[in-house]
Amino acid sequence: MRDLVLTYRQIGYERRSFFRNPAAAGFTFIFPVMFLVIFGVLYGDQTYDGPSGPVKAIQYQMAQILVFSVVGTTFVSLVTTLAIRRDTGELKRKRGTPVSPAVILGGVVGNGVLLSLLMSALVIALSLVLFGAEIYPERLPVLLLTIIVGALAFCALGATVAAFVPNGDAAPAFANLTIFPLYFLSGVFIPDIPDTFKDIAGLLPLRPFLLALAKAFDPAAAAGPDWGNLAVVAAWGLVASLLAIRYFRWTPRR
Amino acid sequence: MSPAAPVIEVRGLRKRFGGFEAVRGLDLTVERGEVLAILGPNGAGKTTTVEILEGYLERDAGEVSVLGHDPSGAPRALRRRIGIVLQEAGIDRFLTCREVLQQHANFYAAPRDPDELLELVGLTEKAGERVKRLSGGQQRRLDLALGMVGNPELIFLDEPTTGFDPQARRQAWDIVSKLAEGGTTILLTTHYLDEAQALADRVVVFSAGQVVESGTPDELANRTGLTRISFSLAGGATPPNVDGLLRDGDHFTLQTPRPTAVLHELTAWAVGAGLELGELAVARPSLEDTYLSLIDHETELAAAEAAGA
Numbered sequence: 079m080r081d082l083v084l085t086y087r088q089i090g091y092e093r094r095s096f097f098r099n100p101a102a103a104g105f106t107f108i109f110p111v112m113f114l115v116i117f118g119v120l121y122g123d124q125t126y127d128g129p130s131g132p133v134k135a136i137q138y139q140m141a142q143i144l145v146f147s148v149v150g151t152t153f154v155s156l157v158t159t160l161a162i163r164r165d166t167g168e169l170k171r172k173r174g175t176p177v178s179p180a181v182i183l184g185g186v187v188g189n190g191v192l193l194s195l196l197m198s199a200l201v202i203a204l205s206l207v208l209f210g211a212e213i214y215p216e217r218l219p220v221l222l223l224t225i226i227v228g229a230l231a232f233c234a235l236g237a238t239v240a241a242f243v244p245n246g247d248a249a250p251a252f253a254n255l256t257i258f259p260l261y262f263l264s265g266v267f268i269p270d271i272p273d274t275f276k277d278i279a280g281l282l283p284l285r286p287f288l289l290a291l292a293k294a295f296d297p298a299a300a301a302g303p304d305w306g307n308l309a310v311v312a313a314w315g316l317v318a319s320l321l322a323i324r325y326f327r328w329t330p331r332r
Numbered sequence: 333m334s335p336a337a338p339v340i341e342v343r344g345l346r347k348r349f350g351g352f353e354a355v356r357g358l359d360l361t362v363e364r365g366e367v368l369a370i371l372g373p374n375g376a377g378k379t380t381t382v383e384i385l386e387g388y389l390e391r392d393a394g395e396v397s398v399l400g401h402d403p404s405g406a407p408r409a410l411r412r413r414i415g416i417v418l419q420e421a422g423i424d425r426f427l428t429c430r431e432v433l434q435q436h437a438n439f440y441a442a443p444r445d446p447d448e449l450l451e452l453v454g455l456t457e458k459a460g461e462r463v464k465r466l467s468g469g470q471q472r473r474l475d476l477a478l479g480m481v482g483n484p485e486l487i488f489l490d491e492p493t494t495g496f497d498p499q500a501r502r503q504a505w506d507i508v509s510k511l512a513e514g515g516t517t518i519l520l521t522t523h524y525l526d527e528a529q530a531l532a533d534r535v536v537v538f539s540a541g542q543v544v545e546s547g548t549p550d551e552l553a554n555r556t557g558l559t560r561i562s563f564s565l566a567g568g569a570t571p572p573n574v575d576g577l578l579r580d581g582d583h584f585t586l587q588t589p590r591p592t593a594v595l596h597e598l599t600a601w602a603v604g605a606g607l608e609l610g611e612l613a614v615a616r617p618s619l620e621d622t623y624l625s626l627i628d629h630e631t632e633l634a635a636a637e638a639a640g641a
Binding site: 084087088091094095096098099163165166167168170171173174175176177178329 | 386387388406408411412414416418420421422423424426427431435436438439440462478482
């Protein structure tokens with residue numbers, strides 16, 4: 079119980095710290111918005127044939143940008159933040175106090191999930207206003223669930239990769255090197271990918287997350303959650319959590 | 333644990349990093365309420381030993397007890413009772429001083445009041461300032477406050493004043509002295525002999541992973557038993573031939589175990605010759621003399637060992 083209160087407070091400190099760093103916060107928010115605008119302007123008016131008539135491309139693009147937003151505020155953010163804090167000794171200092179490691183990581187993860195939700199709301203709102211996207215109110219709980227499961231899983235994956243980053247300077251390279259191949263393989267930037275890619279990417283965490291989100295925006299899809307794809311995302315999150323617990327380091331390499 | 337039991341007890345401690353044995357069979361005892369300073373050159377094993385005591389590093393061999401706990405794996409029960417001021421430790425730079433202190437206070441069951449601590453370390457005016465706007469010295473004082481916020485029985489200070497200007501060093505010493513008066517046991521590593529002299533009840537000198545000397549600062553200072561006498565003579569006068577007298581232009585120095593006799597001889601000669609001994613100074617033996625002679629001796633031994641091997 080006490081640890082829950084502490085985690086809640088830690089999330090508060092993380093949030094404050096994040097928003098007081100305008101350069102970092104701005105970049106986190108502007109990047110996905112920029113992609114949304116570029117994609118929307120280039121392809122937003124195009125339509126593809128759904129089972130019950132033409133569907134605007136923005137419906138799928140929303141899912142693409144949401145994946146990009148969530149991964150940015152969770153995975154990329156955790157890899158760099160944790161590696162840099164390990165380098166500066168901030169993690170080492172906290173490890174010397176009686177606080178539970180779960181509280182410290184919980185603060186970072188909680189902040190990542192909250193930022194993901196905030197980013198998602200922004201992206202969806204802009205899609206509605208700028209590009210005439212449609213959302214279905216009865217599916218909002220499913221959308222919320224999907225974003226939270228994805229955000230948690232990509233936090234866990236970020237903590238795992240951070241465990242293997244040698245130092246803070248190398249962190250952005252590690253984050254990009256692991257996530258960009260996944261973006262392309264999963265059809266996040268270019269939806270038209272070969273079937274082989276789809277098969278492989280379907281077993282990795284990113285594409286199932288994309289598909290589960292896309293389903294929530296697809297007018298022709300059934301209303302319920304995409305349990306199959308969500309299960310794949312959750313499974314990756316679980317495995318990553320175990321790896322992170324096993325390999326996470328609090329002190330810099332000597 | 334009885335109140336008389338030592339706060340820290342180390343027997344036969346060993347730690348190896350690859351091919352380098354940083355700590356080689358080290359013994360150490362720290363009594364309750366004591367301020368112990370560990371002196372030693374870089375690579376003597378100071379930080380390695382302290383990090384084993386703090387629970388950051390695992391030892392290879394030896395027995396270690398800190399407040400009755402084995403620090404291996406940094407048990408939470410131990411972390412509740414100690415405070416650690418690391419040589420280098422980052423802080424969230426976008427939080428304010430008070431926020432950081434409050435955040436760490438939250439981690440303890442009975443913490444000290446953050447505002448009271450800010451006052452103690454002289455940062456009251458900076459309470460609402462973000463950490464990134466503090467000077468290096470101010471950040472170090474915040475480090476000290478963070479080490480104290482859990483109201484620890486034992487506090488580790490790893491080179492707490494490195495890089496301080498003289499005034500900031502005095503302030504830090506005052507803080508540590510107040511802490512010691514309150515009964516906190518303090519384990520301090522330092523490069524500065526004056527710091528050890530000012531703060532420590534007892535000094536141990538590390539060299540090559542072992543304790544080579546131990547005692548109160550005065551005991552150690554007197555260990556060479558030599559008093560330093562220095563003076564200058566104008567006009568190229570030549571003083572009587574006293575054992576060990578070194579000449580550098582008009583300046584003369586010597587170290588002697590018989591300062592009274594030597595001074596008598598020199599002053600009698602000067603008065604007789606109608607000369608004045610300029611800049612005459614008689615300095616009691618310093619910790620520095622002992623320390624440097626110890627370290628030189630150890631370095632020679634190591635060199636001889638290396639040459640023999």
